[in-house]
Amino acid sequence: NIKAVVSQPDKPVGRNKVLTPPPVKILAQQNHIPIFQPKTLKNFSELPDVDIYIVVAYGKIIPKQVLNRPKLGIVNVHPSLLPKYRGPSPVQSAIAHQEKISGVSIMLLDEKMDHGPILAQKEIPIARNETTSSFFRKVIEIGAPLLVESVNNFAAGKLQPKEQNHKFATYCQLLKKEDGKINWRNNAEEIHAKIRAYNPWPGTFTVINEKIFKIHDAKISENKLPPGKIKIENKKLLIGTAGPALEILSIQPAGKQKMQAKDFINGFHYLDGLIIS
Incomplete structure (x- = not known):
């Protein structure tokens, strides 16, 4: 039962800078789900009290006061096999480093970047001519059902978070x-x-x-x-x-x-x- 959707504000797109809503906003409106688009979450107090928040490619740091609000925490989807490639460009980095396998991780957020405990992971092979676009399509196809399964099992108490092995952590940077x-x-x-x-x-x-x-x-x-x-x-x-x-x-x-x-x-x-x- 989805109580609300939080997305980034509409942004100007294209040569004519047409103000365009993010796709998740359109989907929320089509399904009559309340939508919030704060510029920052720091002083944002309109979030409903729920059991779990789910974060997918939100693109902004989640402040501590928001991390502590949902009873069971905040679940995040990260397109790498954590603790490898923590950071904002994990798919690009895995392909650029000529990895043969990467994957998707379902995790709980904590105060550090991509540092929280893991709920589930799945490996995804990187094809010889893989691009970031084609790999992201695989992540969506595999990661979406894995997210639903993980959230349901976690909420039901059937899945225990597992701490990452932090000594094997690697990091990637924001690309320019x-x-x-x-x-x-x-x-x-x-x-x-x-x-x-x-x-x-x-x-x-x-x-x-x-x-x-x-x-x-x-x-x-x-x-x-x-x-x-x-x-x-x-x-x-x-x-x-x-x-x-x-x-x-x-x-x-x-x-x-x-x-x-x-x-x-x-x-x-x-x-x-x-x-x-």
Whole structure:
């Protein structure tokens, strides 16, 4: 029985900055559930008295006075196998570090970041060409029923929280746009993993002749080129790394739409042979 939904305030979206409600607000309104959108929870006193709060991707720190309000605590969904990858970018970090397996954790919040005891976990394999977008779809598919099952069993006293092994904790940082810049002196596997990990946010890019080119998709080639060297051959766009070259599959020049490599080559063939510094 859901008593209320708390979400972040509506935000301006797109070029025209249209004030847009978060999807959870629309769903709550469709189901006639009270919705609150405070700018901060610090002095927010309208939360109803309930047994459990459930937090999913709220995006803000939960203050101590709110943590202590529900009788059974606050349940959170975190997209990693805690205690690995505590912090705001666990999926991006797992893919960028070329992990083979990550997962989802259902946990209780405490005053420290992603530190509370675990109610349930499930492993999720990371596919060879996994992106953050595709992995999040797996997290939703697996994590949603796991959350419902865990909350029901916990509320019924059938599930005991288990403390994390804090000595194995690792952390990830909040990503910024500039983190997406590609260093072509890294190896191809590392760059390829970064392109997949940073899709869709913050995206990866390279700078050519002082202009930004976003790299949306790529694959590892059998060719070998000096790091940063651009080669166009057989309608393929290749860029050298410290190992094999990367074949760029889709790219977006500044101020233009994303395009396939063959279309890019038609307008930018003069870049052949250039070395990205």
